Structure formats: C-alpha cells, structure tokens
Amino acid sequence: DGGITQSPKYLFRKEGQNVTLSCEQNLNHDAMYWYRQDPGQGLRLIYYSQIVNDFQKGDIAEGYSVSREKKESFPLTVTSAQKNPTAFYLCASSIELWASLGYDEQYFGPGTRLTVT
Amino acid sequence: AQTVTQSQPEMSVQEAETVTLSCTYDTSESDYYLFWYKQPPSRQMILVIRQEAYKQQNATENRFSVNFQKAAKSFSLKISDSQLGDAAMYFCAYRSAVKLVFGAGTILRVKS
Numbered sequence: 693d694g695g696i697t698q699s700p701k702y703l704f705r706k707e708g709q710n711v712t713l714s715c716e717q718n719l720n721h722d723a724m725y726w727y728r729q730d731p732g733q734g735l736r737l738i739y740y741s742q743i744v745n746d747f748q749k750g751d752i753a754e755g756y757s758v759s760r761e762k763k764e765s766f767p768l769t770v771t772s773a774q775k776n777p778t779a780f781y782l783c784a785s786s787i788e789l790w791a792s793l794g795y796d797e798q799y800f801g802p803g804t805r806l807t808v809t
Numbered sequence: 810a811q812t813v814t815q816s817q818p819e820m821s822v823q824e825a826e827t828v829t830l831s832c833t834y835d836t837s838e839s840d841y842y843l844f845w846y847k848q849p850p851s852r853q854m855i856l857v858i859r860q861e862a863y864k865q866q867n868a869t870e871n872r873f874s875v876n877f878q879k880a881a882k883s884f885s886l887k888i889s890d891s892q893l894g895d896a897a898m899y900f901c902a903y904r905s906a907v908k909l910v911f912g913a914g915t916i917l918r919v920k921s
Binding site: 725732733734735736737740750751780782784797798800802803 | 813818851852853854855856859900902908909910911912913914
C-alpha cells in the first residue's frame with residue numbers, strides 16, 4: 693500500500709541533543725513538507741522540498757534542518773537551537789509543488805510526538 | 810499574508826443531527842483552493858473536502874458539504890447526519906502558492 697511513514701511515533705530526548713525525525717513516502721511524490729502542530733494552533737510549515745537536493749524554509753524554520761537526498765525520504769533534524777521543540781510533527785507529500793488543478797492534495801503521515809525534557 | 814480564522818474552538822452535535830463549522834480567511838488573491846481536514850484522535854490528517862475558488866458551485870462529499878461565500882471570504886463546513894466517527898478536530902486550510910495555511914481548528918464532539 694502506498695503512503696507516508698513516520699518513525700518513531702513517540703520520541704524522547706534530553707535538552708541540548710539534536711534529534712532526527714524520519715519521513716518516508718512510496719507515493720512517487722516530488723514535493724514533501726514538514727509541519728509542526730502545537731495545542732490550540734493549526735499546523736505551521738517548517739520546511740518544504742520540491743525536488744531532490746532542493747528545499748526551502750517555511751514559516752518557522754529556525755532551529756530545524758532538513759535534507760532531501762532521495763525522492764522518498766525527507767528527514768527533519770530538530771537541533772539544540774530550537775527553543776521549544778516539544779510538539780507533534782507531521783510530514784506530508786504531494787505530487788508536485790506547483791500543483792495544477794486536481795493535484796494539489798497533500799497526503800499526511802501519522803506524525804511523531806517529540807518530547808524534550 | 811493569508812490568514813485563516815476558525816472562531817469556534819469547540820462544537821457539539823447530537824448523533825444524526827447537522828452541525829456547521831465556521832471558517833473565514835483573508836487573501837488578496839483571486840484564484841486559490843480551500844480545504845477542510847479532519848484529525849481524529851489517531852492524529853492522522855484526513856482530507857474531507859476541497860473547493861476551488863473559481864467554482865461557484867459548493868463542493869459536496871456524501872454527508873459533508875461546504876458553503877463557500879467568496880465575497881465574504883467565508884468557507885463553512887456542514888456535516889449532515891452526524892456520526893460518532895465524525896468526532897475529531899477539524900481544520901480549515903487555504904492553499905497559498907506552495908503551502909497550506911491552517912486555521913487553529915475546531916474540536917467537534919458527537920453525543921450519542
């Protein structure tokens with residue numbers, strides 16, 4: 693079955709440590725995205741990637757980094773510079789970034805809950 | 810910048826009844842997409858319905874329909890014959906260029 697996988701579902705880290713969240717898709721989508729979700733707020737865009745070896749900052753990129761070495765994979769690293777990293781992180785993908793009519797739907801993974809203490 | 814506002818933090822509906830969730834947005838663009846996503850307790854985001862701004866006809870997907878008022882920048886979601894499985898957080902979203910801009914969400918509770 694095609695879809696997006698994120699692992700692990702729950703992640704715990706000590707403050708000051710970097711941590712990498714995994715996102716893999718087998719939908720053959722070009723575009724991938726990372727969102728952060730906090731209580732009482734909608735999803736906020738961290739980074740997005742249109743194609744392999746290319747990515748752009750979203751609205752809240754500070755303290756995060758990404759890579760896109762393979763079409764299927766878009767890992768997110770939460771660095772020690774992120775001041776409030778505890779949150780729920782969602783990865784998504786779509787067929788293409790500049791989507792034409794009917795191809796703009798983003799498919800979401802199940803998410804990773806990161807807790808930093 | 811585009812913004813999306815959901816003014817109802819929480820709503821309740823009796824099973825089999827109808828409920829309407831509100832959403833307003835702010836944009837200067839003339840062509841765009843609007844979405845309603847559902848996030849059940851599993852936290853998996855599920856697309857419920859989509860509306861293209863250039864279409865005057867309101868989108869409908871089974872028990873879900875929208876009331877799209879472009880001039881008023883309003884995009885409400887109506888759920889008919891509510892079911893227990895409809896209980897979730899609902900997010901309204903606006904597609905702006907390369908990204909989706911989400912509202913803060915409305916928690917929908919369904920009473921049996």
